[in-house]
Amino acid sequence: MIRIVDICAFYTPAGGGVRTYVEQKLAAARPGREEVIILAPGERDATVAQSAAGRIVTIAAPRFPLDRRYRYFADEVALHRALDRLAPDVVEASSPWSSASMVARWQGQALRALVMHADPLSAYAYRWFGGVAPRDVIDRGFDWFWRHLRRLDADFDMVLSASHSLSRRLVAGGLTKVRTNPMGVTPGLFSPQYRSAEVRRQLLAKCGLPEEATLLLGLGRHGPEKRWPMVIEAAIAAGNNHPVGLVIFGSGRDEAKVARAARFSPHVYLAAPERDRGRLATLLASGDALVHGCESETFCMVAAEAQAAGLPLILPDEGGASDQFRAACDQSYTACSARSMAEAIARRVEAGDAAQSVAAALADRAPAMDTHFRRLFDDYHAAIADGAASSLRSAVNF
Numbered sequence: 001m002i003r004i005v006d007i008c009a010f011y012t013p014a015g016g017g018v019r020t021y022v023e024q025k026l027a028a029a030r031p032g033r034e035e036v037i038i039l040a041p042g043e044r045d046a047t048v049a050q051s052a053a054g055r056i057v058t059i060a061a062p063r064f065p066l067d068r069r070y071r072y073f074a075d076e077v078a079l080h081r082a083l084d085r086l087a088p089d090v091v092e093a094s095s096p097w098s099s100a101s102m103v104a105r106w107q108g109q110a111l112r113a114l115v116m117h118a119d120p121l122s123a124y125a126y127r128w129f130g131g132v133a134p135r136d137v138i139d140r141g142f143d144w145f146w147r148h149l150r151r152l153d154a155d156f157d158m159v160l161s162a163s164h165s166l167s168r169r170l171v172a173g174g175l176t177k178v179r180t181n182p183m184g185v186t187p188g189l190f191s192p193q194y195r196s197a198e199v200r201r202q203l204l205a206k207c208g209l210p211e212e213a214t215l216l217l218g219l220g221r222h223g224p225e226k227r228w229p230m231v232i233e234a235a236i237a238a239g240n241n242h243p244v245g246l247v248i249f250g251s252g253r254d255e256a257k258v259a260r261a262a263r264f265s266p267h268v269y270l271a272a273p274e275r276d277r278g279r280l281a282t283l284l285a286s287g288d289a290l291v292h293g294c295e296s297e298t299f300c301m302v303a304a305e306a307q308a309a310g311l312p313l314i315l316p317d318e319g320g321a322s323d324q325f326r327a328a329c330d331q332s333y334t335a336c337s338a339r340s341m342a343e344a345i346a347r348r349v350e351a352g353d354a355a356q357s358v359a360a361a362l363a364d365r366a367p368a369m370d371t372h373f374r375r376l377f378d379d380y381h382a383a384i385a386d387g388a389a390s391s392l393r394s395a396v397n398f
Contacts, residue, residue, distance in 0.1 A: 002380060003035045005088035005110075007079070007103055009095040010117070011040035011056070012069050013048070017301050018094075018117070022056065024186060028373035029053035033381075037086055039079075041071035057082070067253055073099045080106050090380045093156070096120065096149060104155035111383055112156040119166055121145065122296030122319055123225045130336060139173070146173045153177055157383065160376070162299035163320035181375050182323070183299045184367035185308045189277060192310025192360040194285040203286065206269040207245030213267075214244045214349050217287035217311070219274075219302045220294070222252030227293030227336070229261035234341035235291065236265045242349045243267070246291070249274050249283070284309035288356065289348050295319040295335035304367055310360035312351070314344050329358040 006025070010018045022038050029036040031053045042048065042058025049056040059082055064070040073079055079102050083091060091110045093100035094117045103112060125142050126135060139146065153159055153175040160179055161167040167180040201211050216235055220226045228248060235246040246268045248258070262268040274280045284290070290306035290313050297303075297320035303313055304324060315321045316335035325332050331347050334340035348355065 001033055001035060002089040002377075002384060003037065003087065004029075004090045004092065004377075004380065005037045005039055005083065005086050006092045006094055006115075007073070007099050008038050008040045009073060009093075009097065009099045010070060011038060012071075020301070021117075021183070024369050025373060026051045026054045026056075028370060029377070034377050037088070039082060039086070041073050043071070057086075073102060076102045076105070079103075083108055083110075089384060093152075096152060100152055100156075101148075104152060111158075111380065111387065113158050113160055113380070114152050114156045115160045116162070116166060116170070116298055119296050119298050119319070121169075127225060127296065127336075150174050158379075162372075163297075163323045165319060165323055166298055179379070181372055181379075182367050183301065183304070183372045184369040185301075185304050186277075187368050187370055190281045190284060190305050190308035190363075190366070192285055192363050194282045195310065195360075196282055196286045199282055199286040200288075203247050203269070203283075204245050206247060206271075208266040209243050209245045212243065214242060214345075215286075215288045216244060216246045216291045216314070216345065217284065217289070217306075218246065218248040218250070218291050218293075219280075219284075220248075220250050220292075221273075222250050222254040222258045224254055225294050225296050226250075226254075227295075228254070228258045230336070230338045231291050231293040231341065232258070232261045232265070232268050233338040234345060235268065237338065237342035238345035238349070239265075239267055241346065244345065244349070245269070247271055247287075280305075281309060284311055287311055289314050289331075289345075291341070291345070292316065292321050293341070294321065297321045300324055307359070308363055308366035310356070310363040312348060312355045312359045314341065314348055326359075326362060329355045329362065 026036055036054035038056040040058050041061030044060050047055055047057050059078055061071040062074055064072045083106050088110045092113045092115050093103040094115045100114055125138050129138050158179055159175055159177045160181055162183045164180055167178050170178045204213050204215050235244050238244050249271045251273050284306050290311050292315050295316040295318040300321035303321050313330040315325050317332045318335040331344035333344035
């Protein structure tokens with residue numbers, strides 16, 4: 001059996017994609033083969049959850065000043081002390097920021113994996129400066145971060161990416177240990193069979209529209225990288241030629257900005273995040289398309305879940321979301337462009353029921369999270385076995 005400790009810098013009990021991933025990871029671990037321990041910053045030192053093959057452990061950490069739902073690792077000595085106590089066979093750093101450097105400096109002998117659950121250059125640098133400079137110029141301006149990533153690449157045994165688009169950029173940036181392992185959806189949870197005409201009517205009614213209108217769904221926190229004001233602008237523009245309703249499920253620090261963008265249209269409805277996963281499966285299956293504005297996703301879980309629910313997708317042509325595109329039923333638009341997104345929405349409207357039928361037929365091809373975790377764990381077993389074999393060969397040769 002191997003013990004895997006995930007240094008999970010952005011876990012919060014409040015929910016979100018990281019929490020979903022962590023819970024699925026604990027469920028996927030095979031008792032007797034893997035023990036998974038999630039080590040996260042928390043209010044105090046504690047074990048906050050336990051499963052058959054793992055647990056979630058927190059160490060005391062301060063709140064993150066930009067989003068007080070989160071905490072961050074600030075005490076490297078305490079983190080190293082926790083790793084010494086847990087004695088992992090594999091230690092993962094799930095953020096490329098300071099916690100990854102702390103893991104790199106730990107003196108233990110575990111296999112080290114940097115898991116790129118975040119794409120800071122796309123989320124920040126490209127978004128901030130993309131309108132005034134080409135990407136290669138931005139990369140040169142942020143060469144300090146590429147140097148940081150290359151140092152981590154040297155210090156870790158593998159760098160794991162969930163999308164081919166991110167992997168290509170990392171390799172182009174000089175990283176040499178990149179492996180692509182796409183994530184996926186919870187098996188059996190999402191399905192076109194949960195489509196409900198009544199739920200669809202209710203959601204369109206929230207938008208002040210009849211059932212003949214097109215229902216667009218958006219899911220995600222209200223953060224600047226999600227570009228909800230752009231999505232709202234595009235939906236309103238597309239609605240000039242055909243009735244379009246947009247329902248966005250989410251919350252976050254940009255709520256006021258998102259509300260301002262929606263205030264002039266009765267056809268945009270801002271809903272609270274849906275915490276009930278079964279209810280979410282029904283909501284997704286009952287829409288006419290998922291709209292997504294973020295070009296900096298490392299995988300785009302919501303797009304994969306919408307696929308499994310039988311929903312056509314409207315996606316940017318960059319980032320992890322673009323890997324989810326299916327030409328037979330989805331629409332792609334130029335990332336960061338409200339006009340291009342509005343045109344993609346119009347094409348979805350024109351495609352009508354045919355696109356919905358194709359998307360439903362392709363639903364069972366959505367990537368599965370079980371496959372992701374099985375491959376992840378098997379890679380760790382193989383790497384540890386290879387390391388042990390190499391040590392034995394070196395001892396024999398000596």
